[in-house]
Amino acid sequence: xxxxxxxxxxxxxxxxxxxxxxxxxxxxxxxxxxxxxxxxxxxxxxxxxxxxxxxxxxxxxxxxxxxxxxxxxxxxxxxxxxxxxxxxxxxxxxxxxxxxxxxxxxxxxxxxxxxxxxxxxxxxxxxxxxxxxxxxxxxxxxxxxxxxxxxxxxxxxxxxxxxxxxxxxxxxxxxxxxxxxxxxxxxxxxxxxxxxxxxxxxxxxxxxxxxxxxxxxxxxxxxxxxxxxxxxxxxxxxxxxxxxxxxxxxxxxxxxxxxxxxxxxxxxxxxxxxxxxxxxxxxxxxxxxxxxxxxxxx
Amino acid sequence: xxxxxxxxxxxxxxxxxxxxxxxxxxxxxxxxxxxxxxxxxxxxxxxxxxxxxxxxxxxxxxxxxxxxxxxxxxxxxxxxxxxxxxxxxxxxxxxxxxxxxxxxxxxxxxxxxxxxxxxxxxxxxxx
Numbered sequence: 022x023x024x025x026x027x028x029x030x031x032x033x034x035x036x037x038x039x040x041x042x043x044x045x046x047x048x049x050x051x052x053x054x055x056x057x058x059x060x061x062x063x064x065x066x067x068x069x070x071x072x073x074x075x076x077x078x079x080x081x082x083x084x085x086x087x088x089x090x091x092x093x094x095x096x097x098x099x100x101x102x103x104x105x106x107x108x109x110x111x112x113x114x115x116x117x118x119x120x121x122x123x124x125x126x127x128x129x130x131x132x133x134x135x136x137x138x139x140x141x142x143x144x145x146x147x148x149x150x151x152x153x154x155x156x157x158x159x160x161x162x163x164x165x166x167x168x169x170x171x172x173x174x175x176x177x178x179x180x181x182x183x184x185x186x187x188x189x190x191x192x193x194x195x196x197x198x199x200x201x202x203x204x205x206x207x208x209x210x211x212x213x214x215x216x217x218x219x220x221x222x223x224x225x226x227x228x229x230x231x232x233x234x235x236x237x238x239x240x241x242x243x244x245x246x247x248x249x250x251x252x253x254x255x256x257x258x259x260x261x262x263x264x265x266x267x268x269x270x271x272x273x274x275x276x277x278x279x280x281x282x283x284x285x286x287x288x289x290x291x292x293x294x295x296x297x298x299x300x301x302x303x304x305x306x307x308x309x310x311x312x313x314x315x316x317x318x319x
Numbered sequence: 320x321x322x323x324x325x326x327x328x329x330x331x332x333x334x335x336x337x338x339x340x341x342x343x344x345x346x347x348x349x350x351x352x353x354x355x356x357x358x359x360x361x362x363x364x365x366x367x368x369x370x371x372x373x374x375x376x377x378x379x380x381x382x383x384x385x386x387x388x389x390x391x392x393x394x395x396x397x398x399x400x401x402x403x404x405x406x407x408x409x410x411x412x413x414x415x416x417x418x419x420x421x422x423x424x425x426x427x428x429x430x431x432x433x434x435x436x437x438x439x440x441x442x443x444x445x446x
Contacts (some may be wrong), residue, residue: 064371202369210365210372227329228370248334248374307332 035059036183036215041091044074051077052088055237059217064209066226066247068310069221069236070318075219076116078236079187082217083113095183109137112176113185118168122124122161126154126171130178138177145178152197166192177204184208186218190225223311233310237318243272247310254313257286257295260302268295273317285316298302320352322359322367335370339378347398348411356394358388409433 032217051074058188059065066194069075081085082093093100096107102109117294126149128272149156152170160168161219169192169269184205206229208214218227226233227247235242245253259267261280272285285308288293298305310318325342325354327335346352361379365372379396382388389399 153333199369203366206365206369206371207362211362224330227335228327231371231373248336248377251332251334308331309330311330312332 024221028179031307032059035094036096037094037185038274039078039091039093042078042081042088042093043090044077044081044086044088046077050251051239052081054091055236055241057082057234057241059215059242061215062203062209062213063217063232064216064230066230066233067217067236068130068221068223068226068233068314069219071221073236074239075236076187078218079113079185079217083111083185085088085113088135102274110182111185112179114169114172114176114187114189116169116187116191117165118172123159125157125159126163127156128191129160129171130175134178139180141178141180148174148177148187150209151200152193159276168192170197173201177208177282180208180212182214184214184216184218186216188221190211192220198225203228223309223314227310235314235317242317250310250313251307253288254285254307254308255294256308256312256316257284257298258304258306259284259300263297263300263302266297266300270295273319275316275319283316285313320345320358322364325364325368327368327370329370335374336378336381339375340382340385340387343378343382344385345414347387348414352398354398354400355396356398357391358398360395368415411414 035058040056042052042055055078057065057078059257064243067075067078077086081088081091082100083095084093084103087101095103095111098104121132125134125252130142130145130149132193134142134145149171152174154167154171154174156161160171163171173186173192175188176186186205189201193201202225205214205216205218209216209231216229218226218230229249232244232246233250234244243250254272255267257271259282262283264280264282267274267282267284268286270287272287273283275283277283286298286305288294294305297303324346325339329335331338333341341410343352343358358379359367361372361375364370364375379388383390383396383399386399388396392398422436422440426433
Protein backbone atom coordinates (compact mmCIF):
# COMPACT_ATOMS: atom_id res chain seq x y z
CA UNK A 22 0.00 0.00 0.00
CA UNK A 23 2.80 2.38 0.78
CA UNK A 24 3.83 2.66 -2.83
CA UNK A 25 0.64 4.59 -3.50
CA UNK A 26 1.30 7.32 -1.01
CA UNK A 27 2.99 10.23 -2.62
CA UNK A 28 5.80 11.98 -0.87
CA UNK A 29 6.35 14.68 -3.44
CA UNK A 30 5.79 17.68 -1.20
CA UNK A 31 8.81 18.50 0.83
CA UNK A 32 7.74 19.34 4.34
CA UNK A 33 9.96 22.43 4.21
CA UNK A 34 7.69 24.45 1.90
CA UNK A 35 4.37 22.91 2.90
CA UNK A 36 1.96 25.25 4.71
CA UNK A 37 0.80 22.19 6.63
CA UNK A 38 2.63 18.93 7.18
CA UNK A 39 2.40 15.94 9.44
CA UNK A 40 4.85 13.16 10.01
CA UNK A 41 4.16 9.83 11.66
CA UNK A 42 1.16 11.01 13.65
CA UNK A 43 -0.17 8.46 16.09
CA UNK A 44 -2.92 8.96 18.58
CA UNK A 45 -5.39 7.00 20.63
CA UNK A 46 -8.33 7.62 22.91
CA UNK A 47 -8.73 5.45 26.00
CA UNK A 48 -6.43 2.81 24.62
CA UNK A 49 -8.01 2.50 21.18
CA UNK A 50 -5.93 3.68 18.26
CA UNK A 51 -7.33 6.56 16.19
CA UNK A 52 -4.29 7.56 14.14
CA UNK A 53 -1.87 4.82 13.23
CA UNK A 54 1.00 6.74 11.70
CA UNK A 55 -0.14 9.41 9.25
CA UNK A 56 2.17 11.35 6.92
CA UNK A 57 0.56 14.17 5.05
CA UNK A 58 1.86 17.39 3.49
CA UNK A 59 -0.04 20.02 1.53
CA UNK A 60 1.44 21.97 -1.34
CA UNK A 61 0.85 25.73 -1.35
CA UNK A 62 -2.37 26.58 -3.22
CA UNK A 63 -3.67 23.03 -3.21
CA UNK A 64 -7.10 22.00 -2.01
CA UNK A 65 -6.91 18.70 -0.20
CA UNK A 66 -10.15 16.88 0.52
CA UNK A 67 -9.88 14.53 3.45
CA UNK A 68 -12.44 11.80 3.20
CA UNK A 69 -13.29 8.98 5.53
CA UNK A 70 -16.15 7.29 7.29
CA UNK A 71 -17.43 8.59 10.58
CA UNK A 72 -14.89 7.67 13.21
CA UNK A 73 -12.05 7.26 10.70
CA UNK A 74 -10.05 9.85 12.62
CA UNK A 75 -10.51 12.89 10.37
CA UNK A 76 -11.14 15.41 13.13
CA UNK A 77 -8.38 13.99 15.27
CA UNK A 78 -5.94 14.21 12.38
CA UNK A 79 -6.90 17.83 11.70
CA UNK A 80 -6.60 18.78 15.35
CA UNK A 81 -3.23 17.09 15.66
CA UNK A 82 -1.97 18.76 12.48
CA UNK A 83 -2.92 22.18 13.87
CA UNK A 84 -1.40 21.52 17.29
CA UNK A 85 -4.77 21.51 19.04
CA UNK A 86 -4.01 18.18 20.56
CA UNK A 87 -0.74 16.56 21.45
CA UNK A 88 -0.33 13.30 19.54
CA UNK A 89 1.13 10.23 21.20
CA UNK A 90 3.95 10.40 18.71
CA UNK A 91 4.84 12.09 15.47
CA UNK A 92 5.00 15.76 14.63
CA UNK A 93 3.13 18.47 12.75
CA UNK A 94 4.35 21.70 11.18
CA UNK A 95 2.30 24.78 10.27
CA UNK A 96 4.16 27.17 7.95
CA UNK A 97 7.27 25.28 8.99
CA UNK A 98 6.76 25.94 12.71
CA UNK A 99 6.01 23.18 15.22
CA UNK A 100 2.22 23.09 15.46
CA UNK A 101 2.25 22.78 19.22
CA UNK A 102 4.18 26.04 19.62
CA UNK A 103 2.69 28.33 16.97
CA UNK A 104 3.62 32.00 17.06
CA UNK A 105 1.06 34.82 16.68
CA UNK A 106 2.13 35.53 13.11
CA UNK A 107 1.47 31.95 12.00
CA UNK A 108 -1.86 31.99 13.84
CA UNK A 109 -3.01 35.12 12.03
CA UNK A 110 -2.34 33.48 8.65
CA UNK A 111 -4.36 30.41 9.52
CA UNK A 112 -8.10 29.88 9.90
CA UNK A 113 -9.69 26.74 11.27
CA UNK A 114 -13.39 25.95 11.53
CA UNK A 115 -14.16 23.04 13.83
CA UNK A 116 -17.26 20.93 13.47
CA UNK A 117 -18.74 22.41 16.63
CA UNK A 118 -17.41 25.89 17.35
CA UNK A 119 -17.85 26.81 20.99
CA UNK A 120 -15.73 29.89 21.60
CA UNK A 121 -17.09 33.34 22.56
CA UNK A 122 -20.64 32.12 23.16
CA UNK A 123 -21.47 35.26 25.18
CA UNK A 124 -21.06 37.57 22.18
CA UNK A 125 -23.48 38.18 19.36
CA UNK A 126 -22.42 37.13 15.86
CA UNK A 127 -21.77 40.75 14.95
CA UNK A 128 -19.80 41.49 18.12
CA UNK A 129 -17.69 38.39 17.67
CA UNK A 130 -16.82 39.23 14.08
CA UNK A 131 -15.95 42.84 15.01
CA UNK A 132 -13.86 41.64 17.93
CA UNK A 133 -11.82 38.94 16.17
CA UNK A 134 -11.47 41.10 13.06
CA UNK A 135 -9.01 43.29 14.96
CA UNK A 136 -6.55 40.45 15.24
CA UNK A 137 -6.35 39.77 11.51
CA UNK A 138 -4.31 42.18 9.36
CA UNK A 139 -6.29 41.39 6.19
CA UNK A 140 -9.78 41.28 7.71
CA UNK A 141 -12.56 41.78 5.12
CA UNK A 142 -15.38 43.42 7.11
CA UNK A 143 -17.48 43.89 3.99
CA UNK A 144 -17.45 40.21 3.21
CA UNK A 145 -18.32 39.38 6.83
CA UNK A 146 -21.34 41.70 6.89
CA UNK A 147 -22.58 40.66 3.47
CA UNK A 148 -22.27 36.94 4.07
CA UNK A 149 -23.90 37.16 7.49
CA UNK A 150 -26.96 38.50 5.72
CA UNK A 151 -26.85 36.03 2.84
CA UNK A 152 -26.47 33.07 5.15
CA UNK A 153 -29.40 34.31 7.23
CA UNK A 154 -27.72 34.78 10.59
CA UNK A 155 -29.37 37.23 12.99
CA UNK A 156 -26.45 39.56 13.78
CA UNK A 157 -27.72 40.48 17.26
CA UNK A 158 -28.40 37.03 18.61
CA UNK A 159 -25.93 35.58 21.13
CA UNK A 160 -23.74 32.89 19.62
CA UNK A 161 -24.68 30.61 22.49
CA UNK A 162 -28.32 30.83 21.42
CA UNK A 163 -27.70 29.91 17.78
CA UNK A 164 -28.28 26.41 16.48
CA UNK A 165 -25.15 24.31 15.88
CA UNK A 166 -25.53 24.84 12.12
CA UNK A 167 -25.84 28.62 12.46
CA UNK A 168 -22.90 28.62 14.80
CA UNK A 169 -20.74 26.85 12.25
CA UNK A 170 -21.87 29.25 9.52
CA UNK A 171 -20.74 32.22 11.63
CA UNK A 172 -17.43 30.51 12.14
CA UNK A 173 -17.07 29.88 8.41
CA UNK A 174 -17.66 33.60 7.82
CA UNK A 175 -15.01 34.44 10.41
CA UNK A 176 -12.55 32.08 8.73
CA UNK A 177 -13.14 33.38 5.20
CA UNK A 178 -13.19 37.07 6.22
CA UNK A 179 -9.74 36.74 7.73
CA UNK A 180 -8.40 35.92 4.24
CA UNK A 181 -6.09 33.21 5.54
CA UNK A 182 -3.19 31.65 3.69
CA UNK A 183 -4.20 28.32 5.16
CA UNK A 184 -7.86 27.41 5.58
CA UNK A 185 -8.84 24.27 7.47
CA UNK A 186 -12.47 23.20 7.54
CA UNK A 187 -13.77 20.21 9.46
CA UNK A 188 -16.98 18.91 7.84
CA UNK A 189 -18.16 22.36 6.72
CA UNK A 190 -20.98 21.01 4.57
CA UNK A 191 -23.13 19.72 7.40
CA UNK A 192 -24.19 23.21 8.51
CA UNK A 193 -25.14 24.59 5.11
CA UNK A 194 -28.12 24.27 2.84
CA UNK A 195 -27.34 23.44 -0.81
CA UNK A 196 -27.24 27.07 -1.94
CA UNK A 197 -24.94 28.22 0.84
CA UNK A 198 -22.82 25.12 0.37
CA UNK A 199 -22.33 25.99 -3.27
CA UNK A 200 -21.31 29.52 -2.23
CA UNK A 201 -18.79 28.16 0.22
CA UNK A 202 -17.33 25.86 -2.44
CA UNK A 203 -17.10 28.79 -4.85
CA UNK A 204 -15.20 30.83 -2.25
CA UNK A 205 -12.86 27.95 -1.54
CA UNK A 206 -12.23 27.25 -5.21
CA UNK A 207 -11.61 30.84 -6.25
CA UNK A 208 -9.41 31.66 -3.28
CA UNK A 209 -7.26 28.63 -3.88
CA UNK A 210 -7.02 29.33 -7.59
CA UNK A 211 -6.48 33.07 -7.42
CA UNK A 212 -5.02 33.97 -4.05
CA UNK A 213 -3.08 30.74 -3.61
CA UNK A 214 -4.90 29.86 -0.40
CA UNK A 215 -4.05 26.36 0.76
CA UNK A 216 -7.13 24.46 1.88
CA UNK A 217 -7.67 21.30 3.85
CA UNK A 218 -11.24 20.19 4.33
CA UNK A 219 -12.77 17.03 5.59
CA UNK A 220 -16.09 15.77 4.39
CA UNK A 221 -18.14 12.72 3.78
CA UNK A 222 -20.00 14.43 0.92
CA UNK A 223 -17.86 13.27 -1.94
CA UNK A 224 -19.38 15.41 -4.69
CA UNK A 225 -18.36 18.61 -2.84
CA UNK A 226 -14.86 17.41 -2.83
CA UNK A 227 -14.95 16.48 -6.50
CA UNK A 228 -15.85 20.03 -7.42
CA UNK A 229 -13.10 21.90 -5.67
CA UNK A 230 -10.43 19.54 -4.41
CA UNK A 231 -7.23 19.19 -6.37
CA UNK A 232 -6.26 16.18 -4.31
CA UNK A 233 -7.91 13.65 -2.07
CA UNK A 234 -6.73 11.64 0.86
CA UNK A 235 -8.71 8.63 2.06
CA UNK A 236 -8.39 8.12 5.77
CA UNK A 237 -9.48 4.68 6.85
CA UNK A 238 -9.09 3.21 10.33
CA UNK A 239 -6.41 5.71 11.23
CA UNK A 240 -4.31 5.23 8.09
CA UNK A 241 -4.14 7.01 4.77
CA UNK A 242 -5.26 4.46 2.19
CA UNK A 243 -4.82 6.66 -0.82
CA UNK A 244 -3.47 10.09 -1.64
CA UNK A 245 -3.86 11.22 -5.21
CA UNK A 246 -4.97 14.03 -7.51
CA UNK A 247 -8.74 13.95 -8.04
CA UNK A 248 -8.47 13.67 -11.84
CA UNK A 249 -5.67 11.10 -11.68
CA UNK A 250 -7.66 9.01 -9.22
CA UNK A 251 -10.60 8.82 -11.58
CA UNK A 252 -8.38 7.95 -14.52
CA UNK A 253 -6.11 5.52 -12.78
CA UNK A 254 -8.48 3.24 -10.89
CA UNK A 255 -11.40 1.16 -12.04
CA UNK A 256 -13.45 -1.81 -10.97
CA UNK A 257 -12.60 -5.08 -12.68
CA UNK A 258 -15.34 -7.67 -12.65
CA UNK A 259 -14.46 -11.27 -13.42
CA UNK A 260 -16.99 -14.08 -13.89
CA UNK A 261 -16.56 -17.08 -11.59
CA UNK A 262 -14.93 -19.14 -14.36
CA UNK A 263 -12.14 -16.58 -14.73
CA UNK A 264 -11.69 -15.58 -11.13
CA UNK A 265 -8.53 -17.66 -10.79
CA UNK A 266 -6.88 -15.28 -13.24
CA UNK A 267 -7.40 -12.30 -10.95
CA UNK A 268 -4.33 -10.10 -10.61
CA UNK A 269 -2.52 -10.52 -7.32
CA UNK A 270 -2.32 -6.76 -6.82
CA UNK A 271 -5.54 -4.94 -6.13
CA UNK A 272 -6.81 -2.28 -3.74
CA UNK A 273 -9.81 -4.31 -2.77
CA UNK A 274 -11.23 -7.70 -3.60
CA UNK A 275 -14.77 -8.84 -3.11
CA UNK A 276 -16.14 -12.27 -3.99
CA UNK A 277 -19.82 -12.39 -4.81
CA UNK A 278 -22.24 -15.21 -4.01
CA UNK A 279 -22.06 -16.59 -7.55
CA UNK A 280 -18.28 -16.87 -7.37
CA UNK A 281 -17.63 -13.80 -9.53
CA UNK A 282 -15.10 -11.30 -8.31
CA UNK A 283 -14.92 -7.49 -8.09
CA UNK A 284 -11.51 -5.88 -7.71
CA UNK A 285 -10.33 -2.31 -7.67
CA UNK A 286 -7.37 -2.27 -10.04
CA UNK A 287 -4.87 0.32 -11.17
CA UNK A 288 -3.36 1.12 -14.57
CA UNK A 289 0.30 0.23 -14.97
CA UNK A 290 3.04 2.68 -15.94
CA UNK A 291 1.94 2.44 -19.61
CA UNK A 292 -1.69 3.17 -18.84
CA UNK A 293 -2.81 -0.44 -19.30
CA UNK A 294 -5.23 -2.34 -17.10
CA UNK A 295 -4.14 -5.71 -15.70
CA UNK A 296 -4.17 -8.51 -18.31
CA UNK A 297 -7.20 -10.19 -16.75
CA UNK A 298 -9.30 -7.27 -18.03
CA UNK A 299 -8.98 -8.66 -21.56
CA UNK A 300 -10.37 -12.10 -20.69
CA UNK A 301 -13.70 -13.01 -22.25
CA UNK A 302 -16.53 -11.95 -19.94
CA UNK A 303 -14.32 -9.63 -17.91
CA UNK A 304 -15.43 -6.05 -17.55
CA UNK A 305 -13.80 -2.77 -16.55
CA UNK A 306 -16.04 -0.12 -15.02
CA UNK A 307 -14.92 3.45 -14.47
CA UNK A 308 -15.48 4.54 -10.90
CA UNK A 309 -16.54 7.85 -9.44
CA UNK A 310 -14.76 8.78 -6.24
CA UNK A 311 -17.71 7.76 -4.13
CA UNK A 312 -17.79 4.26 -5.61
CA UNK A 313 -14.05 3.97 -5.27
CA UNK A 314 -14.26 5.06 -1.67
CA UNK A 315 -17.02 2.58 -0.87
CA UNK A 316 -15.11 -0.25 -2.59
CA UNK A 317 -11.88 0.27 -0.71
CA UNK A 318 -13.33 1.33 2.65
CA UNK A 319 -15.46 -1.75 3.09
CA UNK B 320 -20.19 31.90 -25.03
CA UNK B 321 -21.46 31.83 -21.47
CA UNK B 322 -20.21 29.62 -18.62
CA UNK B 323 -23.74 28.27 -18.19
CA UNK B 324 -23.50 26.52 -21.54
CA UNK B 325 -21.26 23.90 -19.91
CA UNK B 326 -22.72 21.14 -17.79
CA UNK B 327 -20.55 19.80 -15.01
CA UNK B 328 -21.20 16.50 -13.28
CA UNK B 329 -18.74 16.35 -10.41
CA UNK B 330 -19.61 12.81 -9.41
CA UNK B 331 -19.26 11.26 -12.87
CA UNK B 332 -16.31 8.89 -13.31
CA UNK B 333 -15.01 11.20 -16.02
CA UNK B 334 -12.78 13.97 -14.60
CA UNK B 335 -14.25 17.47 -14.83
CA UNK B 336 -11.49 18.76 -17.11
CA UNK B 337 -12.31 16.02 -19.63
CA UNK B 338 -16.01 16.82 -19.41
CA UNK B 339 -15.22 20.41 -20.39
CA UNK B 340 -12.98 19.47 -23.31
CA UNK B 341 -15.53 16.95 -24.56
CA UNK B 342 -18.31 19.53 -24.49
CA UNK B 343 -16.19 22.12 -26.28
CA UNK B 344 -15.41 19.54 -28.95
CA UNK B 345 -19.12 18.86 -29.44
CA UNK B 346 -20.16 22.52 -29.41
CA UNK B 347 -17.54 23.27 -32.05
CA UNK B 348 -18.30 20.20 -34.16
CA UNK B 349 -21.97 21.06 -34.25
CA UNK B 350 -21.28 24.66 -35.17
CA UNK B 351 -22.77 26.12 -31.97
CA UNK B 352 -19.37 27.65 -31.37
CA UNK B 353 -17.59 29.09 -34.37
CA UNK B 354 -14.13 30.40 -35.12
CA UNK B 355 -13.35 33.51 -33.14
CA UNK B 356 -16.04 32.99 -30.49
CA UNK B 357 -14.61 33.99 -27.13
CA UNK B 358 -14.73 31.57 -24.25
CA UNK B 359 -15.70 32.64 -20.73
CA UNK B 360 -12.71 33.34 -18.50
CA UNK B 361 -11.34 30.64 -16.24
CA UNK B 362 -12.68 32.63 -13.30
CA UNK B 363 -16.19 32.82 -14.76
CA UNK B 364 -16.37 29.10 -15.40
CA UNK B 365 -14.87 28.23 -12.02
CA UNK B 366 -17.13 30.69 -10.21
CA UNK B 367 -20.31 29.71 -12.00
CA UNK B 368 -19.84 25.99 -11.43
CA UNK B 369 -18.00 26.27 -8.08
CA UNK B 370 -15.11 24.23 -9.39
CA UNK B 371 -11.38 24.63 -9.00
CA UNK B 372 -9.94 27.21 -11.47
CA UNK B 373 -6.99 24.89 -12.06
CA UNK B 374 -9.38 22.33 -13.49
CA UNK B 375 -10.71 24.88 -15.98
CA UNK B 376 -7.18 26.00 -16.91
CA UNK B 377 -6.24 22.40 -17.48
CA UNK B 378 -9.23 21.89 -19.79
CA UNK B 379 -8.51 25.05 -21.76
CA UNK B 380 -4.85 24.10 -22.04
CA UNK B 381 -5.73 20.68 -23.37
CA UNK B 382 -8.23 22.12 -25.84
CA UNK B 383 -5.56 24.56 -26.98
CA UNK B 384 -3.09 21.71 -27.54
CA UNK B 385 -5.66 19.86 -29.57
CA UNK B 386 -6.15 22.92 -31.75
CA UNK B 387 -9.73 23.50 -30.64
CA UNK B 388 -8.93 26.80 -28.97
CA UNK B 389 -6.36 29.51 -29.35
CA UNK B 390 -5.17 32.11 -26.91
CA UNK B 391 -5.80 35.65 -28.08
CA UNK B 392 -3.52 38.19 -26.52
CA UNK B 393 -5.44 40.33 -24.04
CA UNK B 394 -8.76 38.69 -24.82
CA UNK B 395 -8.44 35.18 -23.49
CA UNK B 396 -9.41 31.97 -25.22
CA UNK B 397 -11.27 31.79 -28.50
CA UNK B 398 -12.36 29.03 -30.85
CA UNK B 399 -9.38 28.41 -33.11
CA UNK B 400 -9.28 29.55 -36.71
CA UNK B 401 -8.36 26.11 -38.02
CA UNK B 402 -11.68 24.71 -36.91
CA UNK B 403 -14.23 24.35 -39.68
CA UNK B 404 -17.61 25.71 -38.76
CA UNK B 405 -19.01 22.21 -38.83
CA UNK B 406 -17.24 18.87 -39.06
CA UNK B 407 -18.07 16.22 -41.61
CA UNK B 408 -20.71 13.74 -40.67
CA UNK B 409 -18.09 11.02 -40.17
CA UNK B 410 -16.21 13.20 -37.69
CA UNK B 411 -19.34 14.06 -35.78
CA UNK B 412 -20.38 10.42 -35.66
CA UNK B 413 -16.97 9.52 -34.25
CA UNK B 414 -17.68 11.80 -31.29
CA UNK B 415 -20.68 9.67 -30.43
CA UNK B 416 -18.68 6.42 -30.44
CA UNK B 417 -18.17 6.12 -26.62
CA UNK B 418 -21.91 6.48 -25.96
CA UNK B 419 -22.74 4.02 -28.73
CA UNK B 420 -20.34 1.45 -27.32
CA UNK B 421 -21.89 1.89 -23.91
CA UNK B 422 -25.38 1.49 -25.33
CA UNK B 423 -24.38 -1.64 -27.25
CA UNK B 424 -22.93 -3.12 -24.10
CA UNK B 425 -26.07 -2.49 -22.08
CA UNK B 426 -28.22 -3.96 -24.83
CA UNK B 427 -26.12 -7.14 -24.87
CA UNK B 428 -26.26 -7.42 -21.09
CA UNK B 429 -30.02 -7.25 -21.28
CA UNK B 430 -29.93 -9.85 -24.06
CA UNK B 431 -31.95 -7.59 -26.33
CA UNK B 432 -31.84 -8.32 -30.07
CA UNK B 433 -30.74 -5.34 -32.23
CA UNK B 434 -34.10 -4.71 -33.91
CA UNK B 435 -36.23 -3.38 -31.03
CA UNK B 436 -33.28 -1.32 -29.75
CA UNK B 437 -32.75 0.25 -33.16
CA UNK B 438 -36.47 0.90 -33.59
CA UNK B 439 -36.64 2.68 -30.24
CA UNK B 440 -33.48 4.66 -31.04
CA UNK B 441 -34.88 5.74 -34.41
CA UNK B 442 -38.01 6.90 -32.67
CA UNK B 443 -35.99 8.95 -30.21
CA UNK B 444 -33.87 10.46 -32.95
CA UNK B 445 -36.91 11.59 -34.88
CA UNK B 446 -38.36 13.45 -31.91
